[in-house]
Amino acid sequence: MAAECPISIRQEIVGRCNEALQNIRQACIHADRDPAEVTLMAVTKTVPPEQVNAAVAAGIRVLGENRVQEYLSKKEDYDPDAEVQFIGHLQTNKVKQIVGNVTLIHSVDSLHLAQEISKQARIKQLVQPILLEVNIAGEASKSGVSPNALPDLLRDVLQLQELKICGLMVIPPPFTDPCTADRIFGEVNALYRKMQAIAPMDTLSMGMSGDYTAAIRHGSTMVRLGSALFGKRVYPPKP
Numbered sequence: 018m019a020a021e022c023p024i025s026i027r028q029e030i031v032g033r034c035n036e037a038l039q040n041i042r043q044a045c046i047h048a049d050r051d052p053a054e055v056t057l058m059a060v061t062k063t064v065p066p067e068q069v070n071a072a073v074a075a076g077i078r079v080l081g082e083n084r085v086q087e088y089l090s091k092k093e094d095y096d097p098d099a100e101v102q103f104i105g106h107l108q109t110n111k112v113k114q115i116v117g118n119v120t121l122i123h124s125v126d127s128l129h130l131a132q133e134i135s136k137q138a139r140i141k142q143l144v145q146p147i148l149l150e151v152n153i154a155g156e157a158s159k160s161g162v163s164p165n166a167l168p169d170l171l172r173d174v175l176q177l178q179e180l181k182i183c184g185l186m187v188i189p190p191p192f193t194d195p196c197t198a199d200r201i202f203g204e205v206n207a208l209y210r211k212m213q214a215i216a217p218m219d220t221l222s223m224g225m226s227g228d229y230t231a232a233i234r235h236g237s238t239m240v241r242l243g244s245a246l247f248g249k250r251v252y253p254p255k256p
């Protein structure tokens with residue numbers, strides 16, 4: 018495991034984690050939901066492992082990774098009490114390094130990618146749990162399958178024996194007002210229910226630092242928080 022980080026930073030992260038857990042409980046109570054239905058994921062991009070481990074010490078048990086290389090360089094230093102999931106855009110040539118090493122891949126958005134994951138899972142003789150990523154607002158700059166194409170993708174991916182489809186993931190456009198957040202999360206919720214009629218699923222990965230309480234109101238079962246736990250991200254200069 019990694020070296021401890023300075024006590025002040027550690028305390029700050031633990032404090033933010035406790036606050037987020039408290040906010041999640043409150044949002045669940047307001048929405049008449051059981052707080053046990055909602056998992057808090059700590060999103061670790063750019064965060065040093067010793068700071069990630071402070072979040073694990075605060076009780077967070079799921080870590081979210083965006084980049085394959087960054088994950089591989091940090092994973093040995095993570096507290097083994099937490100499981101790791103993959104939330105970033107996944108290139109087919111890197112699938113091999115991820116399959117079997119993470120408990121859930123959130124970002125499957127094409128049959129081609131699903132087939133590659135299935136192929137690698139077969140080689141490793143395992144079943145890989147996945148989510149289908151939906152591009153709810155049809156943003157050209159973002160990955161994710163369009164809501165219209167989702168049912169066909171779901172039916173196709175269901176044929177792949179080595180994949181277990183657990184649910185949906187969404188990264189909505191940045192919201193400028195709470196009404197838009199409610200409308201979009203409501204649309205995702207309706208889509209999720211429709212897909213549950215095609216295949217059993219229990220995971221809706223929705224909500225980030227700026228909007229997670231709204232996401233919980235609309236049925237999210239996993240919120241992915243980065244800056245709310247670790248502070249503003251500082252990206253290293255591009256190599």
Ligand SMILES: *Cc1c(COP(=O)(O)O)cnc(C)c1O
Pocket residue numbers: 060062083104105188225226227241242243244245
């Ligand atoms: C970075 C990231 C997050 C967390 O974003 P914050 O706004 O810092 O909470 C969540 N999900 C995905 C897919 C991300 O890339």
